[in-house]
Amino acid sequence: MNDTNPLLQPWTAPFGLPPFELIRAEHFAPAFQAAMRQHRDELRRIAAQAEPASFDNTLSAFDRSGRLLSRVGSVFYNLTASETNPQLQAVQREMAGPLSAHDSAVYMDGALFARVDELFRRRDSLGLAPEQLRLLERVHLDFVRSGAQLAATEQQRYAQVMEQLAALTTRFAQNVLHDESAFQLALNGEADLAGLPDFVRAAARQAAAVRGIDGHVITLSRSLVVPFLTFSERRDLREQAWRAWTSRGEHDGEHDNREVARQILALRNQQARLHGHPSYADFALADTMAGTRSAVQKLLDEVWPRALAAVQRERAALREVMDGSAAEIEAWDWRYWAERVRQRRYAIDDAEVKPYFRLENMVEAAFDCANRLFGLRFSARPDLPVYHPDVKAFEVRNAADAVVGVFLQDNFARPSKRSGAWMSSLQWQSRNAPAFAGDGKRGGFEIPLILNNNNFAKGAPGEPTLLSLDDARTLFHEFGHGLHGLLSDVTYERLSGTQVLRDFVELPSQMFEHWITEPEVLERHARHWQTGQTIPPDLVRRMHAARQFNQGYETVRYTASAIVDMAVHSLPDAEAPADLCAFEADLLQRHGLPAGIGLNHRLPHFQHLFSGSGYAAGYYVYLWAEVLDADGYDAFTEAGNPFDPRVAQALKRYIYSSGNSLEPGAAYAAFRGRAATVRPLLKKRGLIEEVEPA
Numbered sequence: 001m002n003d004t005n006p007l008l009q010p011w012t013a014p015f016g017l018p019p020f021e022l023i024r025a026e027h028f029a030p031a032f033q034a035a036m037r038q039h040r041d042e043l044r045r046i047a048a049q050a051e052p053a054s055f056d057n058t059l060s061a062f063d064r065s066g067r068l069l070s071r072v073g074s075v076f077y078n079l080t081a082s083e084t085n086p087q088l089q090a091v092q093r094e095m096a097g098p099l100s101a102h103d104s105a106v107y108m109d110g111a112l113f114a115r116v117d118e119l120f121r122r123r124d125s126l127g128l129a130p131e132q133l134r135l136l137e138r139v140h141l142d143f144v145r146s147g148a149q150l151a152a153t154e155q156q157r158y159a160q161v162m163e164q165l166a167a168l169t170t171r172f173a174q175n176v177l178h179d180e181s182a183f184q185l186a187l188n189g190e191a192d193l194a195g196l197p198d199f200v201r202a203a204a205r206q207a208a209a210v211r212g213i214d215g216h217v218i219t220l221s222r223s224l225v226v227p228f229l230t231f232s233e234r235r236d237l238r239e240q241a242w243r244a245w246t247s248r249g250e251h252d253g254e255h256d257n258r259e260v261a262r263q264i265l266a267l268r269n270q271q272a273r274l275h276g277h278p279s280y281a282d283f284a285l286a287d288t289m290a291g292t293r294s295a296v297q298k299l300l301d302e303v304w305p306r307a308l309a310a311v312q313r314e315r316a317a318l319r320e321v322m323d324g325s326a327a328e329i330e331a332w333d334w335r336y337w338a339e340r341v342r343q344r345r346y347a348i349d350d351a352e353v354k355p356y357f358r359l360e361n362m363v364e365a366a367f368d369c370a371n372r373l374f375g376l377r378f379s380a381r382p383d384l385p386v387y388h389p390d391v392k393a394f395e396v397r398n399a400a401d402a403v404v405g406v407f408l409q410d411n412f413a414r415p416s417k418r419s420g421a422w423m424s425s426l427q428w429q430s431r432n433a434p435a436f437a438g439d440g441k442r443g444g445f446e447i448p449l450i451l452n453n454n455n456f457a458k459g460a461p462g463e464p465t466l467l468s469l470d471d472a473r474t475l476f477h478e479f480g481h482g483l484h485g486l487l488s489d490v491t492y493e494r495l496s497g498t499q500v501l502r503d504f505v506e507l508p509s510q511m512f513e514h515w516i517t518e519p520e521v522l523e524r525h526a527r528h529w530q531t532g533q534t535i536p537p538d539l540v541r542r543m544h545a546a547r548q549f550n551q552g553y554e555t556v557r558y559t560a561s562a563i564v565d566m567a568v569h570s571l572p573d574a575e576a577p578a579d580l581c582a583f584e585a586d587l588l589q590r591h592g593l594p595a596g597i598g599l600n601h602r603l604p605h606f607q608h609l610f611s612g613s614g615y616a617a618g619y620y621v622y623l624w625a626e627v628l629d630a631d632g633y634d635a636f637t638e639a640g641n642p643f644d645p646r647v648a649q650a651l652k653r654y655i656y657s658s659g660n661s662l663e664p665g666a667a668y669a670a671f672r673g674r675a676a677t678v679r680p681l682l683k684k685r686g687l688i689e690e691v692e693p694a
């Protein structure tokens with residue numbers, strides 16, 4: 001069986017891409033088993049060497065190990081996120097435990113850790129290059145944070161906790177996907193479509209067609225439900241859509257996530273306690289730039305009261321366009337009335353903007369910016385293997401015409417894909433191990449194979465996919481992560497690409513968002529899909545003026561979610577609150593969350609927190625990174641050129657290429673010439689009144 005398993009055969013496609021067309025769900029379990037066995041053998045050889053530990057025979061070798069496992073795993077996780085099915089979901093449930101147990105066994109291997117620890121203690125006398133020292137410290141910390149230093153009985157308990165967490169986070173994600181693909185709001189006739197502009201109708205028709213329905217449906221895909229809430233004149237239908245959107249995972253029955261989340265929280269508390277921390281937030285933050293709960297709190301406190309004040313100003317503006325209506329503004333009303341303000345005050349509406357934001361043009365705009373900043377060129381390679389016909393493959397070359405990597409872009413929502421937008425990889429850049437070459441042999445170094453996933457509503461057959469400005473910003477955001485992977489230029493895989501501290505990881509992505517609103521970029525790329533005309537300068541001016549309106553609403557919603565995340569992960573109790581939804585509601589009330597705002601990341605479907613641990617006690621990272629990106633982008637503003645070559649060169653060297661080879665604070669300071677300040681963030685979000693010098 002393993003002789004014919006395509007996951008275990010040499011991959012002969014160009015760039016060592018996986019043979020997606022041959023891979024079936026039943027190939028994964030045996031491939032995982034074989035790959036874990038191979039990884040264990042590799043590690044046994046490292047640990048059993050007679051020679052004393054050296055950087056080369058231990059750290060370098062450790063960094064090279066487990067390639068087959070990461071190869072199989074990366075294909076698997078990309079498919080379960082973007083193109084899943086019940087068979088893959090069953091494998092996911094079946095393998096979560098064994099894979100977690102494998103991880104624990106690796107990091108609790110006493111003989112292996114003894115070698116790493118010995119080197120770590122002598123690290124200052126080993127004569128290591130800076131990146132080598134960084135790798136040693138990082139790997140040592142990986143071991144420690146995975147339980148290497150715990151007593152044997154504690155290690156056993158720790159491994160159990162991690163295994164249970166892996167099973168529960170898998171279940172949480174599958175429950176959310178279930179609720180998202182199960183819901184559809186059918187719109188019957190003109191009365192149900194009232195207020196919806198053509199682009200929303202087209203997207204709703206397409207969503208219906210995908211589900212084999214004639215007519216229009218609203219799904220819980222963000223790029224469909226948000227425009228519906230923004231434009232629909234049918235308050236009752238808005239309420240229905242809003243309630244469905246915000247109650248995912250919160251219902252009795254098989255897909256109830258409330259108890260799943262409680263169990264995850266209880267296990268995380270045990271995990272933290274085994275490490276000697278009172279709460280999970282303390283444990284998680286110890287390995288971040290922020291470092292402590294109080295540092296995060298300080299940032300949230302800086303923003304929260306200002307955002308509340310901004311929301312009050314915005315509410316007054318909403319009241320004005322409501323023309324004396326005494327109705328309460330409910331959560332399903334806010335976007336609708338905010339859109340009215342935008343239309344009246346700034347004479348701007350999404351329906352006017354979208355024809356200028358055709359998907360293909362925005363992709364081209366992102367490529368063009370990467371070219372002008374970093375010298376990259378993207379060429380379509382329709383011949384490369386992909387896992388779904390909607391995925392576009394590109395070969396990426398640098399200014400010297402050398403291949404940098406491969407970029408796969410998967411832009412459309414579908415029932416088999418989870419919600420949100422994200423970047424992932426099939427292979428990280430490194431120079432420590434020879435790559436799997438196209439002929440199945442190894443040669444050259446590993447180049448980054450990078451993916452971007454978005455969830456845009458696809459245009460109907462024969463019609464273009466038009467983005468909102470928010471969609472275009474999301475496209476640029478994920479592309480920024482993609483560049484962080486593609487431009488990576490480090491020796492060791494563990495330090496490559498986006499594998500940085502998690503409150504640094506959103507810097508390259510959020511930084512890149514700035515270019516989509518540069519007038520120069522819009523002028524070149526925002527062209528009307530029918531007439532080819534450039535977006536009128538007057539419309540750009542109005543877009544910029546309108547940009548800060550409703551920032552209070554956005555900031556309050558985001559910050560409230562970050563507050564909930566920190567609070568729920570800071571509890572020192574072994575048991576999570578009995579009623580998580582009541583805990584959330586009570587907390588927000590005490591923080592003075594204004595009525596009519598509503599959160600769309602509520603605990604029973606908050607995937608950042610519970611579909612994995614990457615953003616648990618870490619939802620604040622977007623704001624943390626925004627301090628850096630707002631301050632960092634000012635370097636271009638100060639240079640008077642959004643493509644200033646000198647600033648771009650420093651940005652590439654210290655931020656986009658350095659991976660985790662530099663300490664993040666030092667990397668930022670090297671780029672900017674100083675540490676970041678919070679003021680540009682507050683200014684960007686319109687949260688401080690600027691006093692112009694006379």
Ligand SMILES: [Zn+2]
Nearest residue numbers: 477481506509
């Ligand atoms: Zn991001």
